Amino acid sequence: MFDLDGKVALITGGAKGQGAAEARLFSEHGARVMIADVREDEARVVAGQISNCDYVRLDVGDEAGWKAAVEKTLGRFGRLDVLVNNAAISHFSPIEETSLADFDRVMRINLGGIFLGMRTVLPALRAHGGSIINISSIAALTGRARLSAYASSKWAVRGLSRSAALEFAPHKIRVNSIIPGVIDTPMTREAYGSEKLQLRGEALPMGRVGLPQDIANLALFLASDESSFCTGGEYLCDGGETAGIA
Numbered sequence: 001m002f003d004l005d006g007k008v009a010l011i012t013g014g015a016k017g018q019g020a021a022e023a024r025l026f027s028e029h030g031a032r033v034m035i036a037d038v039r040e041d042e043a044r045v046v047a048g049q050i051s052n053c054d055y056v057r058l059d060v061g062d063e064a065g066w067k068a069a070v071e072k073t074l075g076r077f078g079r080l081d082v083l084v085n086n087a088a089i090s091h092f093s094p095i096e097e098t099s100l101a102d103f104d105r106v107m108r109i110n111l112g113g114i115f116l117g118m119r120t121v122l123p124a125l126r127a128h129g130g131s132i133i134n135i136s137s138i139a140a141l142t143g144r145a146r147l148s149a150y151a152s153s154k155w156a157v158r159g160l161s162r163s164a165a166l167e168f169a170p171h172k173i174r175v176n177s178i179i180p181g182v183i184d185t186p187m188t189r190e191a192y193g194s195e196k197l198q199l200r201g202e203a204l205p206m207g208r209v210g211l212p213q214d215i216a217n218l219a220l221f222l223a224s225d226e227s228s229f230c231t232g233g234e235y236l237c238d239g240g241e242t243a244g245i246a
């Protein structure tokens with residue numbers, strides 16, 4: 001089950017956290033994987049630990065960089081089947097203290113990066129169909145004080161993903177988004193600190209924070225042919241956080 005044999009996946013932000021877990025899991029299930037990350041040194045180390053995996057430096061907000069990353073993937077592996085738009089940044093500050101430059105930077109990376117990624121891979125995926133997985137957040141389900149730029153970008157990822165699903169379906173390209181809850185990654189450790197992160201987990205219905213592997217498992221399903229009728233979907237993985245009041 002969930003065989004990615006013969007498939008090639010490009011994963012943005014694959015040098016750390018969830019993206020690195022996805023790169024590992026996809027490779028274990030037979031995929032060849034290109035990690036695309038702005039942190040070139042960390043990407044090189046992670047790619048070196050994974051079979052059939054290479055890396056390319058990419059700032060997802062850079063259109064020329066995207067062209068080069070897709071060209072490198074096609075040159076190295078000969079095809080492209082799966083794109084995981086995972087890279088994102090968070091920015092904590094009240095609206096009053098958020099500059100337009102801060103807001104633009106978050107939107108450019110978290111939303112513009114996904115737009116550019118989907119547009120750039122389209123010709124390669126159109127050749128035989130494929131799967132695009134965009135990583136959103138539970139910050140796209142409610143408002144978030146002191147996280148307005150991030151929440152706005154993640155809400156927009158939902159609209160962009162659904163629109164792309166409709167446009168790309170005739171080409172047998174599926175587009176789905178994943179909505180992670182609190183996941184134990186460098187992003188959340190930096191934001192909350194380890195102790196607070198653990199307390200947040202204990203307060204969740206499932207009694208723990210998510211692990212990068214939890215999201216990677218869902219991404220594996222969406223990348224595989226087992227999800228061949230799934231498109232335009234939003235897949236929640238949050239340990240019950242948004243289910244309601246316990």
Ligand SMILES: NC(=O)c1ccc[n+]([C@@H]2O[C@H](COP(=O)([O-])OP(=O)(O)OC[C@H]3O[C@@H](n4cnc5c(N)ncnc54)[C@H](O)[C@@H]3O)[C@@H](O)[C@H]2O)c1
Binds near residue numbers: 019185187
């Ligand atoms: N960790 C969580 O609790 C959580 C919750 C909801 C959603 N998410 C989302 O999941 C995804 C992965 O998050 P994570 O926690 O693994 O993050 P992380 O910060 O641990 O890793 C993000 C990776 O993206 C890379 N990156 C950042 N900016 C980039 C850019 N401009 N171009 C290319 N690469 C770039 C970083 O170098 C890093 O390797 C993100 O989209 C995030 O918004 C995370």
